[in-house]
């Protein structure tokens with residue numbers, strides 16, 4: 493029986509799991525209800541697992557009939573602090589929402605687990621099922637790796653998918669692959685610019701941190717426009733600016749916060765370095781001072797070319813070739829799947845799936861976001877097939 497047929501057989505379960513998870517979204521690292529629900533399903537299938545990996549992650553293990561390599565299949569299981577407004581019969585009422593489709597990712601991985609567990613005698617090697625918390629922050633992949641998720645047995649490759657409409661224009665069921673840089677890093681910076689407060693009518697008596705901040709903001713954009721190649725994507729965004737207390741007072745300090753994105757590690761490190769250098773020299777050149785803090789978050793997600801090629805070969809066995817598209821350019825969002833792919837060769841794919849709410853489509857992280865559940869079985873078949881084929885190689 494083909495994996496398409498097997499995925500059809502488990503589709504009813506996958507929908508049931510997705511809806512159950514959709515009703516109990518939790519945020520962050522400690523996903524008690526969600527992980528308990530997933531463990532119950534693994535118990536029912538008789539699949540052994542390690543729990544509380546990196547707080548509330550789960551690592552299931554399916555051992556194949558003959559020895560071989562180990563491939564990890566990863567799903568994130570966290571929601572967002574958004575009040576759901578879809579009006580769906582299974583909508584969340586706890587104040588959080590699965591507004592990114594991670595409920596579907598976990599349900600799909602449970603579907604894959606069920607299919608592959610039924611085939612395990614024919615598998616060469618092992619399947620590791622990785623259910624991770626906190627993809628939406630503060631990050632669950634790294635704590636799981638630090639807690640040995642990829643050890644015993646050691647993992648040799650990793651696959652994962654994201655459902656929904658992250659790339660804009662794509663038809664339901666289409667698979668978007670990338671042979672290299674796919675998503676950006678997710679870094680954060682904070683600066684406090686110090687001047688010297690005084691009366692707004694006598695600027696000569698102080699040092700104005702607001703005029704320094706405005707120069708900093710304008711100047712650092714030249715890192716992107718003048719110092720990095722136009723063909724290397726990079727973003728510097730100031731998302732917060734705080735300063736001043738009165739219209740006629742020059743304040744002591746201004747606080748700025750923002751994010752840097754790049755899809756290449758070297759570009760990323762360059763942005764971080766030059767952001768500090770330029771900000772510092774502008775602040776000091778204007779008689780102020782600066783405290784600068786840069787946090788390297790999720791790294792850029794760069795797929796392994798060979799694993800991606802293997803994935804595409806496997807996918808062609810199941811779905812029409814025109815449904816497999818190569819991404820023309822990376823997206824500037826971040827994903828902590830990057831930590832797993834940095835550890836072992838792997839690939840991440842986008843699976844398009846949209847479902848209108850009140851007659852309109854809504855983006856990820858919107859209170860009316862939804863997915864087309866029919867597409868989930870395609871996700872199950874694709875991952876099961878790719879994992880099986882990869883182990884055979």
Ligand SMILES: [Zn+2]
Pocket residue numbers: 591592628856857
């Ligand atoms: Zn998201």
Ligand SMILES: [Zn+2]
Pocket residue numbers: 592593594627654
């Ligand atoms: Zn997501």
